[in-house]
Amino acid sequence: MPLIDVSIAEGRxxxxxxxxxxxxxxAAEESVGALPENTTVIxxxxxxxxxxxxNQTIAERQAAAQAAPLTHATPVETAAE
Known part of the structure; x- marks a missing residue:
């Protein structure tokens, strides 16, 4: 009788x-042959x-990521004539 207990950050x-x-x-059925009626998921x-x-919450990391400027842009090179 598998009991699968999952903690996940809210937001899904x-x-x-x-x-x-x-x-x-x-996964419980395939890996250990558990019967669906005997499997509990929390x-x-x-x-x-x-x-x-x-020492940083997920909320703090998300706020910092939103406040940070995007640095993924690559400058376009120009050819000298």
């Missing part, structure tokens, strides 16, 4: 969470302000 759509539940059920959505790594 109901469809994405449903897809995750289905994929976890399939998804715990954690607010991004309550989840941190390296």
């Amino acid at each position: 759509s109901p469809e994405q969470l449903r897809d995750l539940v289905s994929a976890l059920h399939r 998804i715990r959505e954690v607010p991004t302000s309550h989840w941190s790594k390296a």
Whole structure:
């Protein structure tokens, strides 16, 4: 009787969470032969302000990323005549 307990940062759509539940059920069936009726999946959505790594919350990282200027542009070279 597998119990699959997942913590995930909030922000996924109901469809994405449903897809995750289905994929976890399939993984339990395929990997250990668990019967679907014996498999329990719990998804715990954690607010991004309550989840941190390296002393910075996900919310803080997201805010910093939005505030940072884009630096992916490459200057166009012009040919000298």
